[in-house]
Amino acid sequence: MALFVLKELSERIGAELIGDPQLSITGIATLQSASPSDISFLANPKYQKYLSNTNAGAVILSPKVADAFEGNRLICGDPYLAYAALTALFAEPYGGQEHCHPSAVVSDGAEIASTACVMANAVVEAGAVIGEGAVVGAGSVVGRRSIVGVNTCLAANVSVYHDVKIGENCIIHSGAVIGGDGFGFAPSGNGWVKIHQLGGVRIGNRVEIGANTTVDRGALDDTVLGDGVILDNMVQIGHSAELGENTAMAACSGVSGSTKVGANCTIAGGVGIAGHITIVDGVHITAMSMITKSILSPGSYSSGTPFNDTKSWRKNAVRFNQLDKISKRLSLLETQHKMTDAD
Structure with a gap:
């Protein structure tokens, strides 16, 4: 169990501390469910009504509402961002205790850093490189010549095909498939002829990819995810697509092949984006929209009709x-x- 005193937490987030600096904190909880050993936070004004009855040992507050709570307080400009930073202290680590579990299958041609962890029943194929502090979770596969960067974590049962490059400090959750074939077929008189996908996948640093999400390999040019990209669960990235830095996609959204999405875009749940188009930086697309042509100006875009009776x-x-x-x-x-x- 993690244990910190309030002074340590205030220093971690750069907050002003009002109260007992030696108060022991063992977890983070909502205002409604917190115990005296938990720290909580108030980011949304609609939850302010719970301040008077919370059992939290301390609460992270903005200066505007600092006087609304009489207990131990950490005062900072962005309580939600502070909460996000503190979650790292209480999260369960991904790695195991062993360098390579006895049941792991590691090719003689693979390169595993001394501080990396390859867990039970994982497979690392020839030419693959696993960086310092990286984790290959139980049952995961890293294909030929693929690279898993420093401190990157593959959770259990992640499939990384051949010739995939994953940067540093990434998290890829269970069931994700990186580098599978894109949807490429040519019609003929005798049915479909498969177009073998000859490109790879390049993933930047600090990327997080959700459970059961798929990032297809490129048809010819690589599929590319820039630094800081975040993909929710069950997202589909088509072959040779590109996502710019810090772009975020929510669950069940998809980008078709050869489409380029700019930096700092947000794509809400259930959005479909057609192939071979361009979306510039700073675009927000609302839930369940269908984007069929390029977006060349930043802003918010929607399609479809709202629900009604x-x-x-x-x-x-x-x-x-x-x-x-x-x-x-x-x-x-x-x-x-x-x-x-x-x-």
């Missing part, structure tokens, strides 16, 4: 199908009106 939605759906006829009738009326004015 079923009866109203059905009426509106009928009207959507009538829009083309209405547009043509309106154009005709405008033309007739102009001709009347001319007379």
Whole structure:
């Protein structure tokens, strides 16, 4: 169990401490569920109502609400960011105790750093390189000539195909597949002819990839994820796509092949992005949108229709199908009106 005193935590996040500097803290919890040995935080004003009854040993607060709580306080400009920083102190480590578990299968041609950890039933193939402090989780596979960078963690049952380069301080969660074939087939008179995917995957530093997410290898050019990219669970990145630095994608979203998404973009859940288009830096796409052409100016973009009660939605759906006829009738009326004015 992690144990810190409040003074240590205040120094870690650069916060002003009001209260007992030697108070022992063993965890982080919500205002509602915290015990006297927990630290909590208030980032959303709607939760301020819980301050008066919380059992938390200390609370992280912004200066605006510092006086709303009389107990031990850590005062800082961004309580949510401070909370995020403190979670690293209490997280369960990924690595095991052994350098290479006896059941791991490591090729003689692989290079495993002395501080790396290869866990039970993992496979590291010839030419692969596992960096210092890296973890290859139980049952994971690192293919031929692939690189896992310094302090990068592959959780259990991650599949990294051949010729994949993963940077430093990355986290790849269970079930992720990095470097599988993209969806490439050419039609013929006798069915589909497979286009073998000859590119690789290049992943930058500080990238996090969620459970059961897939990043396809490039058809010819590599698929690329820039530094700081974060992908939620069940995200699909198509072959030869590129994601710029610090772009984030929520669950069940997907980018089709050869599309380039810029830096600092946010793509909400369920978004679909067509292939061979470009999205510039600083774009936000709202949930369940379908993007079929390039976005060349930063900003927020949406598609689709909001939900409604079923009866109203059905009426509106009928009207959507009538829009083309209405547009043509309106154009005709405008033309007739102009001709009347001319007379």
